[in-house]
Amino acid sequence: MSVRVRIAPSPTGNLHIGTARTALFNWLFARHHGGQFILRIEDTDLERSKPEYVENILSGLKWLGLDWDEGPFFQTDRMALYQSGIQKLIDKGLVYRSYETAEELEAMRELQKAQKIAPRYDNRHRHLTKEEEERFIAEGRQAVLRFKIDDEREIKWQDMVRGEVVWQGKDLGGDMVIARASGQPLYNFVVVMDDIDMKITHVIRGEDHIGNTPKQILLYEALGAAVPQFGHTPLILNQAGAKLSKRDGATSVDDYRAMGYLPEAFNNYMLLLGWSPPDTRELYRLEEVIPLFDSDRINKAGARFDRDKLNWINSQYLHSMATDALLELVFPLWQKAGYVTETDRSDPWLLAVLELIKTSLTLLQDAVTISGYLFQDIPDYTEEAKSVLANDKVSLFLQQMIAILSDCQDLDEAQAKAAIEQMIKDQGVKKGVVMKPLRCALTGDVHGPDLMTSLVLLHQKNKAIPRLNYVLNGFK
RNA sequence: GCCCCCAUCGUCUAGAGGCCUAGGACACAUCCCUUUCACGGAUGCGGCACGGGUUCGAAUCCCGUUGGGGGUACCA
Numbered sequence: 001m002s003v004r005v006r007i008a009p010s011p012t013g014n015l016h017i018g019t020a021r022t023a024l025f026n027w028l029f030a031r032h033h034g035g036q037f038i039l040r041i042e043d044t045d046l047e048r049s050k051p052e053y054v055e056n057i058l059s060g061l062k063w064l065g066l067d068w069d070e071g072p073f074f075q076t077d078r079m080a081l082y083q084s085g086i087q088k089l090i091d092k093g094l095v096y097r098s099y100e101t102a103e104e105l106e107a108m109r110e111l112q113k114a115q116k117i118a119p120r121y122d123n124r125h126r127h128l129t130k131e132e133e134e135r136f137i138a139e140g141r142q143a144v145l146r147f148k149i150d151d152e153r154e155i156k157w158q159d160m161v162r163g164e165v166v167w168q169g170k171d172l173g174g175d176m177v178i179a180r181a182s183g184q185p186l187y188n189f190v191v192v193m194d195d196i197d198m199k200i201t202h203v204i205r206g207e208d209h210i211g212n213t214p215k216q217i218l219l220y221e222a223l224g225a226a227v228p229q230f231g232h233t234p235l236i237l238n239q240a241g242a243k244l245s246k247r248d249g250a251t252s253v254d255d256y257r258a259m260g261y262l263p264e265a266f267n268n269y270m271l272l273l274g275w276s277p278p279d280t281r282e283l284y285r286l287e288e289v290i291p292l293f294d295s296d297r298i299n300k301a302g303a304r305f306d307r308d309k310l311n312w313i314n315s316q317y318l319h320s321m322a323t324d325a326l327l328e329l330v331f332p333l334w335q336k337a338g339y340v341t342e343t344d345r346s347d348p349w350l351l352a353v354l355e356l357i358k359t360s361l362t363l364l365q366d367a368v369t370i371s372g373y374l375f376q377d378i379p380d381y382t383e384e385a386k387s388v389l390a391n392d393k394v395s396l397f398l399q400q401m402i403a404i405l406s407d408c409q410d411l412d413e414a415q416a417k418a419a420i421e422q423m424i425k426d427q428g429v430k431k432g433v434v435m436k437p438l439r440c441a442l443t444g445d446v447h448g449p450d451l452m453t454s455l456v457l458l459h460q461k462n463k464a465i466p467r468l469n470y471v472l473n474g475f476k
Numbered sequence: 477g478c479c480c481c482c483a484u485c486g487u488c489u490a491g492a493g494g495c496c497u498a499g500g501a502c503a504c505a506u507c508c509c510u511u512u513c514a515c516g517g518a519u520g521c522g523g524c525a526c527g528g529g530u531u532c533g534a535a536u537c538c539c540g541u542u543g544g545g546g547g548u549a550c551c552a
Binding site for chain 2 (some may be wrong): 008009010012019042044045047048049098100102105111113115116117118119120121143144145146162165166167168170171172173174177178180181182184186187188190191206207208209210211212226232233234237239241242243272273274276277278279281282299300301302303304305306308309310311312313315319357358359360361368370420430431432433434435436438439445446447448449450451452
């Protein structure tokens with residue numbers, strides 16, 4: 001039987017990192033086994049589901065390159081299916097109508113809490129007499145549908161990640177509601193109906209679902225369907241070691257996209273959070289892990305999300321990226337910063353700029369901040385740079401540089417270097433004595449990318465001489 | 477409270493009883509490269525939660541303790 005897995009996000013928020021990693025694992029599992037990866041939108045919670053979140057989830061998965069083979073399916077389109085399932089369970093006598101009010105259930109739980117026993121539904125309406133039921137109806141009560149759970153049952157499964165997991169029926173919280181009075185079916189039931197209908201063979205999901213699994217297994221049995229394989233992945237934790245929540249700042253894939261992470265890098269990082277390759281290599285593109293990926297190397301313990309490591313991976317991808325491909329990504333950012341316009345797109349000078357700053361990048365956005373001095377007419381001079389330029393001898397170097405540059409419009413790096421070496425020799429000073437003020441005058445800062453290349457690039461755009469003059473004229 | 481899951485450097489992890497004097501990566505520190513900042517390279521720092529077993533031998537198996545996490549809905 002061919003492998004069929006799914007990712008089933010709920011559109012109650014933007015694509016969450018945890019969902020994205022579950023999607024990644026499912027996608028890899030499907031690709032590894034030559035199976036199908038299905039996308040299903042779990043929008044049965046009418047109050048919290050929003051169309052814009054559906055959009056966000058779809059675009060996020062696409063951005064990551066996690067293409068799906070079937071779907072997206074929407075649960076709200078499949079109500080007829082759920083109705084038939086409910087009818088089936090009614091016919092089998094496995095569900096019953098339950099008439100408690102919210103207040104009654106609340107009171108029940110309060111009492112249980114006071115008695116220090118586990119809060120659970122006490123199955124009080126499981127065996128209602130006809131008279132009792134009629135009385136509730138006469139009172140105008142609405143009934144939910146509850147699925148009977150046998151307290152004596154022991155449920156066990158062989159988890160793909162954790163091995164054997166055993167659950168006692170009595171710990172499942174009593175008979176479970178599978179549909180509201182309105183007829184709206186609820187999560188645990190709907191998931192099972194869909195997974196049966198979509199012939200899902202392996203359910204790989206977060207550990208937070210582990211307690212749902214025994215309930216769902218019972219539903220599979222009740223519906224006379226084969227139980228799929230389950231695998232519960234560890235959770236992604238925040239810095240404090242707790243489940244990632246909205247309060248932890250950046251938790252959606254979108255946030256990371258906006259911050260300047262590459263999808264390849266983000267995938268690579270998520271992969272390493274909870275899965276480990278068979279050797280010590282850390283950098284993998286998706287296609288490369290397909291042959292390697294399987295559930296047996298998924299870790300059991302939760303993993304903290306570590307920005308330092310993500311940053312390092314992102315920088316590795318950025319540094320090794322082809323410069324023209326990188327330009328495609330950086331150009332819009334430069335445009336936004338006002339550094340370039342559409343007509344500059346094919347300017348080879350831009351490639352040279354990227355070539356220069358590439359190894360300094362951690363985030364895509366760094367390409368804007370780091371390259372700013374090359375695009376401005378006159379850079380912003382830092383206080384530190386100004387104090388370097390305050391030295392008397394500086395003007396001599398700057399004037400000599402102007403002379404060299406004026407003589408040679410298409411100066412190259414070797415020539416520039418030779419000229420400076422000559423200058424150093426003539427003056428009998430150390431290299432830094434010349435380089436430092438020159439850097440400050442040309443770039444406005446004491447630090448930055450290679451000075452020779454910067455000089456050439458600036459001169460090509462006729463920005464070098466004006467800057468030197470600007471400094472010589474007392475920053476005017 | 478109850479149930480479930482988990483436990484190796486600060487973080488992510490390798491480790492399936494002897495290959496472990498516990499390996500790799502990030503971070504951190506130092507050095508090299510270098511006009512600077514980065515990049516790159518080298519070195520270093522740093523860990524098997526604890527207590528009992530089992531075994532000739534345990535990071536690895538078992539039990540307990542502790543710690544952490546998840547769940548406990550007419551949410552998903």
